Amino acid sequence: MTRLDRTSLPTLTPREDLVLPSHLPADGAPSGIVHFGIGAFHRAHQAVITQAAMEDTGDDSWWITGVTQRSDSVRRQLAPQDGLYTVLEKSPAGAKAQVISAVREVIFPAEQQDRLDALLADPALRIITLTVTEKGYRRRADGRLDLSDPLVAADIAGGAGAAPASAVGRLARGLQGRARAGGAPITVVCCDNLTANGEVLERLVRDFAEALPAAEAEELTAFLDAHVRFPSTMVDRIVPATTDADRTEGRAILGLEDAGLVVAEPFLQWVVEDSFAGERPAWEQGGAQLTADVAPFELMKLRTLNGAHSTLAYLGALRGHETIAESVADPQVLQAARDLIAQDVIPTLTAPDGTDLVAYGETVLERFANPALAHRTVQIAMDGSQKLPLRLLGTIRDRRTAGAEPLAAARGVAAWMAYVASDLPLDDPIADRLAQLARGRTDAGAIVENLLGVREVFGEDLPADAWLRGVLRDEVACLLAR
Structure with a gap:
């Protein structure tokens, strides 16, 4: 041709x-x-x-x-x-x-x-x-x-x-x-x-x-x-x-x-x-x-769209879904993304001028549901150590500072940890180190402890959070059991 x-x-x-x-x-x-x-x-x-x-x-x-x-x-x-x-x-x-x-x-x-x-x-x-x-x-x-x-x-x-x-x-x-x-x-x-x-x-x-x-x-x-x-x-x-x-x-x-x-x-x-x-x-x-100020727009997008995208990718891949659209079609995975946006992300945001944060979140999920886009879960799962701090950990820090318990955001982080421990493709700048810490392990507590020790991802504050440590351990155990 x-x-x-x-x-x-x-x-x-x-x-x-x-x-x-x-x-x-x-x-x-x-x-x-x-x-x-x-x-x-x-x-x-x-x-x-x-x-x-x-x-x-x-x-x-x-x-x-x-x-x-x-x-x-x-x-x-x-x-x-x-x-x-x-x-x-x-x-x-x-x-x-x-x-x-x-x-x-x-x-x-x-x-x-x-x-x-x-x-x-x-x-x-x-x-x-x-x-x-x-x-x-x-x-x-x-x-x-x-x-x-x-x-x-x-x-x-x-x-x-x-x-x-x-x-x-x-x-x-x-x-x-x-x-x-x-x-x-x-x-x-x-x-x-x-x-x-x-x-x-x-x-x-x-x-x-x-x-x-x-x-x-x-x-x-x-x-x-x-x-x-x-x-x-x-x-x-x-x-x-x-x-x-x-x-x-x-x-x-x-x-x-x-x-x-x-x-x-x-x-x-x-x-x-x-x-x-x-x-x-x-x-x-x-x-x-x-x-004049991009900050409210970028924070809205990073935490709502990108945070939900990563959560859908990790949870979906663990459940055998090849694409993000398949993940959204899974009621349990979709609910996890909805909870993330409504319960944990939106309370941390200041709405940009003319933006309805609830409507924006629903639009994001509608876009992800587009079956015409074969956006592969393992592609979105790439570079998690670089993406996690921007997409999910900032939300967790802000909610913890406000005295809240951001369970939905923690579930997204636990899904990343379970993904790293699984046999799914691991494409990450520090993949070798992550694999040594968690690949093939079945003890949820050890996985969480080892990965929280990656300070360039989690810093010094989050590993010291007893509530977060416990939730991650429970969530990773549930994901591994499935």
Whole structure:
């Protein structure tokens, strides 16, 4: 079958189930945005909103250059397609395909470092965005940059002319090169699920700068102070891994082969702090919400959506469910998620302007019930040691401070512990350590004691909470018995 590209695109005709871009980037058009970590989520989220903003305003100076982090797989998918790809939006009512043209190129720094250096120094570039996942920032338990990490250490020691390999290293060295090229203002927008993600990323970049030789540190820090902003954001869209069945469905709608197809739900939300160093896309015209304070939105999402997502994943996987939709269809698992939201999460939140927290929680569960999205429980279960503190442990701490007993939130943590002890796939930055502590064990008390000892996850306070320790022991025992 003919492949999607600039030549084949004009053979398509818009339909109710097929949306086509209004225009394509001209040859040699500069990139207004560089995005680190151009995986499925960015292509189904920020790129979609950026394209909508350009089409609505006619300002086509915001084409995206994607930067692959670990492999050149996305480059190999999109380069033969001139950057074009399809977002297959799936709902119980059916599927709709939208062809996206916002990504003008994809580069692989391991082979194209000079190209990346030139882009990051170019005054035409005004925005850098990132989706590199929580673990991609290589943070210590206290949230600071892990200077002992081999990639980070090599990026610091390598000097300004070396090719960095970590996300923070690439960003910091790129900003250093930009400073030396004239220092045009630029805004760096983190789009990962981190609390106060803009502040977190700025701190990591400054940690990198402070670890450099004195003259370089002073140069980069001065540039950060004067010409760089790090607004915080909240992102939300379910983007499951693309399957062969999805590609077949996409081909049926498109009539073309698309190696870069991504799948998403209809819902899309992006809240961005309105703090920019210079020009920005009219993202609000593409559906984003600009606000002075992202914090209430991100806490609502992290604790409600992400907390429920992880709880459904762990409990569902333990009960043999392959997808989140199957977990929601299980009355007991669904009730556990409902209890989490109603009893433990909502009391810890301040509602963002215009938001009904109860209605938001119900919408979240309705989205999770979408059977058209094969969001696998073991995929959501990945990186639990990184996700748990943000998604469930903050809720537990706040409820305990208020004198409450957050049983539902504790049940989600117990499900993670039972999952770690099970023979289900364990994909985690500290998987070997977790496996040594709990894998294959059947004594609930030992499992709880061992895992609570992972201080970078639970801190010093939660292991000292006798109520929590007891509830976790009882819940893990129940889950293992089942």
